[in-house]
Amino acid sequence: MNEQIPSNILVYFFREAFRRIWVSKRSSFVAVAMIAISLLIVGAFLLISENLGRAVTIAQGKSRVEIYLANDANPSQIAAVDRYLAGHREFARRRFVSRDEALRRFSSYFTNLDPIVRQLDGNPFPPSFECDVAPNSVQSATFAREVNEVRAIAGVDDVQFDWEWVRRLKRVVNVINIVGLVAGGILALAAAFTIANVIRLTMMLYREEIEIMRLVGATERIIRGPFLVEGLLQGILGSLLALILLFTAFLVARRLLPPANALVWSFLFNGFLPWQKIAALIAGGTIAGYFGSWLSVRESGEEPA
Amino acid sequence: MIHFYHVTKRFDAYSTALHDVTFHIEKGEFVFLTGPSGAGxxxxxxxxxxxxxxxEGQIVVNGRNLNAMKRSHLPYFRREIGMVFQDFKLIERMTIFENLSFILTAIGLSAKEHKKKAYGALRAVNLQHKINYYPLQLSGGEQQRVAIARALINDPLMLIADEPTGNLDPDLAQEVLEIFSDANLRGSTVLLATHDRDLIQRSHRRVIALDHGRIVDEKPATAEKPAARGESMFVNWS
Known part of the structure; x- marks a missing residue:
């Protein structure tokens, strides 16, 4: 008893689903709005975490390690450090800063402190290497090991590398992602139940037609098809509405916030969601809609007296 | 084709709709089921x-034991039956064509076949000119004929009708009877429930009479001259 569904049945499913959404405009609007609100919240969290994530990536790209040498480091020790840095790809562009250059730089940065420095006996600044860290290497175990190896090279006094803030920012991004997904998941579930109730109401409205269909030999799949498609369409409409609202809000906020506020700007307005996350939001809405209608139709079915 | 073996249907302890009913209807038969209102x-x-x-009891229809039939097989079983309901069961928001086409969609026929089949079924009940009307634009008799057209549209093995002439004047009732007779000639087994005694008497068909849920009389088909109008062939159930 395998049921074959010809293409005109699918046309019938969609035509009926659109018509039922139109007939029950108000309740359909509530269902679509619920999905849209849920996905708007998820989308907002995703957008923030996406931009923070980009900020982390940029920060990682700009990360620098400073290797301070002993004041009395001899040229062969300096050359050994230089060779080590050159031989490991985690250390990107490097630059040697001599003691004199360090002093000059300090004097030019802090001109008001220059007289004090001049009163000191000799140059207090050690020679150093300033070295960029290769992208995506900052948090790698290899890099951490190599930093320790540099520390152990003779003539190296200290290695300074402040990447704790990057770690913290990453943790913030993860927390935002989790909060967004949990809150969005709960709201999406609530939206699915709203859709389930809307579909249940629609099924009650059409109970006479459903009864006639059953009596003339329509299978449950054919009877339920339009209701499932109705939930699916509500989910898709809800997710599209959420994306439109999110994009509008993103554009408006970017216009209202002055770019002078560089930190907030770089953290929040680097760009909109990538297509993969947009697709995931639409898929989420579609699944929530389908799940809601499935909850309703699975309860239906003829049980002879 | 239709076999009832000691069938009882109780709704509750005080209400028995059918009591120990046994009968057999063979393939190609035309049978009237009659009795007063509430007979079952x-x-x-x-x-x-x-x-x-x-x-209680067993029902076998077209070789299938209905007590043992799986729910998933029910739609395919029902497609073999053309049913005419007492209250027509037409969908008011749909045109006559859509009411018929809807059945063909439900049973999975392609759109190409819809118009041809719908037109043919409506022509059989002489309503082809009202194909684009809505049910509420038709008289009760016309709605009844549309319901018959819908039952006939899929050339069913069995045609079952519940009071199909209840809303019709005698001439139209006769017309409807002829439609059922034609379907019977084309091979459908017909079971027609009615309390229209005149119709039964004119048709010479087999009759099963029910009263208070029991079979109280059975008459085989006859080629004899029908009884005069108003003269009862059966037990007096008044």
Whole structure:
């Protein structure tokens, strides 16, 4: 008893689903709005975490390690450090800063402190290497090991590398992602139940037609098809509405916030969601809609007296 | 084709719709099911369509034991039956064509076949000119004929009708009877529930009479001259 569904049945499913959404405009609007609100919240969290994530990536790209040498480091020790840095790809562009250059730089940065420095006996600044860290290497175990190896090279006094803030920012991004997904998941579930109730109401409205269909030999799949498609369409409409609202809000906020506020700007307005996350939001809405209608139709079915 | 074996249908301890009913209708027969209101005719038809299950007894229709039939097989079983309901069961928001086409969609026929089949079925009941009307634009008799057209549209093995002439004047009732007779000639087994005694008497068909849920009389088909109008062939159930 395998049921074959010809293409005109699918046309019938969609035509009926659109018509039922139109007939029950108000309740359909509530269902679509619920999905849209849920996905708007998820989308907002995703957008923030996406931009923070980009900020982390940029920060990682700009990360620098400073290797301070002993004041009395001899040229062969300096050359050994230089060779080590050159031989490991985690250390990107490097630059040697001599003691004199360090002093000059300090004097030019802090001109008001220059007289004090001049009163000191000799140059207090050690020679150093300033070295960029290769992208995506900052948090790698290899890099951490190599930093320790540099520390152990003779003539190296200290290695300074402040990447704790990057770690913290990453943790913030993860927390935002989790909060967004949990809150969005709960709201999406609530939206699915709203859709389930809307579909249940629609099924009650059409109970006479459903009864006639059953009596003339329509299978449950054919009877339920339009209701499932109705939930699916509500989910898709809800997710599209959420994306439109999110994009509008993103554009408006970017216009209202002055770019002078560089930190907030770089953290929040680097760009909109990538297509993969947009697709995931639409898929989420579609699944929530389908799940809601499935909850309703699975309860239906003829049980002879 | 339709076999009832000691079928009883009870709704509760005080209400028995059918009591120990046994009868057999063979393939190609035309049978009237008659009796007064509340005799159990509609319940019997619902049992055949498996809208309900018997409390006791067995029902076999077209070789299938309805008590043992899986729910998933029910739609395919019902497609073999053309049912005409007492209240027509037409969908008011749909045109006559859509009411018929809807059935063909439900049973999975392609759109190409819809128009041809719908037109043919409506021509059989002489309503082809009203194909684009809505049910509420038709008279009760016309709605009844549309319901018959819908039952006939899929050339069913069995045609079952519940009071199909209840809303019709005698001439139209005769016309409807002829439609059922034509379907019977084309091979459909017909079971027609009615309390229209004149119609039964004019037709010479086999009759099963129910009263208070029991079979109280059975008459085989006859080629004899029908009884005069108003003269009862059966027990007096008043």
């Amino acid at each position: 005719k509609s319940t019997l038809l619902k049992l055949i369509l498996r809208q309900m299950r018997p409390t």
